[in-house]
Amino acid sequence: MEKPLERAIIVGLHLSQRLQADFDYSMQELASLADACHITVVDQLTQKAQRVTSSHYLGTGKVEELRLLAEAHEAETVIFNDELSPSQIRNLEAELDRKVIDRTILILDIFAERAQTREAQLQVEVARLQYMLPRLVGLRASLGRQGGGGGAGLRNKGTGETKLELDRRRIEERISMLQQELEKLVATRQTQRMKRKKNEVPVVCLVGYTNTGKSSLMNALLRHTDPETSKEVFVKDMLFATLETSVRQIELSDNKSFLLTDTVGFVSQLPHHLVKAFRSTLEEVAEADLLIHVVDYAHEDYQKLIDVTNATLEDLGTKGIEMVYAYNKCDLTDHPYPEVQGKSIYMSVREAKGIDELIGCIRQQLFSHYVKCSVLIPYDQGRIVSYFNEHAQIFATEYEEQGTRIEMECSVADYDRYKEFYLEEAQL
Structure with a gap:
């Protein structure tokens, strides 16, 4: 018998300086993130305000309204659209008598579930631990004083150290150990990059919002240039299906070749813990000779997806790198395809239409010399x-x-x- 899905209320604070369209979109995205984490959103609650309430994020009246709403829906969890402080989480859980999580931990949970390679798993664990570190509140029973000396091999500092301090020190040690292991993997990745540069093989990076079809496009290019290929990457219709950076060599018919890199998808308000942890992976983007920005053209607000991706790319230092826009999923729209408009290709990866046009655009950008x-x-x-x-x-x-x-x-x-x-x- 399958376990019933966790039920949740999503909550957002619409600050006066934020556009209504941006706020509405962020709430829709929060619901999608919850779904990706196998949580059923049963209702939502929003509040307009000038500023965040420091103690509870929401005003006291809204907190009571939220408690009644959660009880009415029998929701076990309440998910907030912004990152909460440790005291806000503690106060809200006490008032609501429900599990309280925020947007950051939701994304971290999705990443933890999706990570397959050792590098991705390390990056996610570092991000989770860095998020947890200032949030170690601890139960009263676990805040008792620890005995000094070498008892039980706890390596604590002696009489007077609290359980909370001990947990914090253990997490810091764990982060340090994981980062050392990550540095070795990063060094290997940098060596691979140097070899690619030495061989003068151009690098093309697929970038874009999560779930726009980047991995599907990589597989389509692989099949187009080699129908017998066995190097296709994992594809699934869900947020953050790909966390690992996949690199494949694309051999064209005239002996030209380039390396195609599939990167982790972006999302608005991507937690800074994750950006920092995945920086070595995301740096692949800044090393590229050409970026292919894959856009879900069937999305009702595809321009917002473009803006989020471009803002993230700018933070990663991609200024000056040529970009081609691949408007995917045109088969779900009324726009004619395949069609080329300058550096924009209107296409359908699912129907394999527009692949030749995209390769032609890549040729033009990479091999003009x-x-x-x-x-x-x-x-x-x-x-x-x-x-x-x-x-x-x-x-x-x-x-x-x-x-x-x-x-x-x-x-x-x-x-x-x-x-x-x-x-x-x-x-x-």
Whole structure:
């Protein structure tokens, strides 16, 4: 027999300086986050105010209204749209006699459930512990004084240290240990990045709001360039299905290639604990040669999703990196597709329409520095001929008296690299 879903009331404070549309959207998103955490939202309560009430977040009258609402719906949990202070959580739980959580812990719970790789699990645990650290209130029974000395191997500081202080110190030690392990994984990631730069393989990053179809687009590109591929990534129609950064090499038909990176999706008010913990992963974005901003064009407020993503990207230091917009899910709209408008591609990943147009746009952005040329390579430099056969688009090969003549298109860097070995060269 399946366990019944947890029932919850969601609560938001609409501060006077905030636009009504932004507030309404954040509440809809909070309900979606609750759903992603297997919680059923049975009702919501909002209050307009000039400022947050420091003791209870809401005014006292609204707190009583919330208590009655939760009782009427038999809701076990109350979820607040903003991050609560430790004292607010404590006071609200006492008044409501219900479990109280905020937007931050809700997102952290989703991340904890979705994390698969060791790096993602470490990043989430660090973020959760950093969130918990100032919120260690402790029950009265656990606040008794601990005995000194070496009893039970607790390594505490001696008589006078409270259980709360001991818990806090253990968490700090745990955070330190996890961060050391993370640093080793980050060093490995940086080494991989350096190798990619050395090989001069361009990097394309898929970015966008969570659940817009980034992973589906990666799989579509993989299938388009290699129908027999076995390197597809996990896809599911839910928030934050992807937490791990996946990198796949895309081989085009003319021997051009690039690395395609799928990143964690963004969401408004992404907790700073998470941004800090996932910074090493998100830094992949700032290292990219091109960003493909995947947009859920069927979303009723897709522009808001774009704004949230662009604000997060700006914080990550992506200024100056070229961006192409992939307006996905056009099959759910009246907009014609596939269609190209400058650096915007209107497409449907589900129907595999617009993939050719997107690849054409990627080619234009990444390989504009390629040159068409004719070179004559001495026969004793066969390795150079082999290199160009693998890394350039060959139009014609002729064997002349002095060497092998190749007409090709290659990168300027490759063309210049072997210049000293050419017997004859000409731009086509």
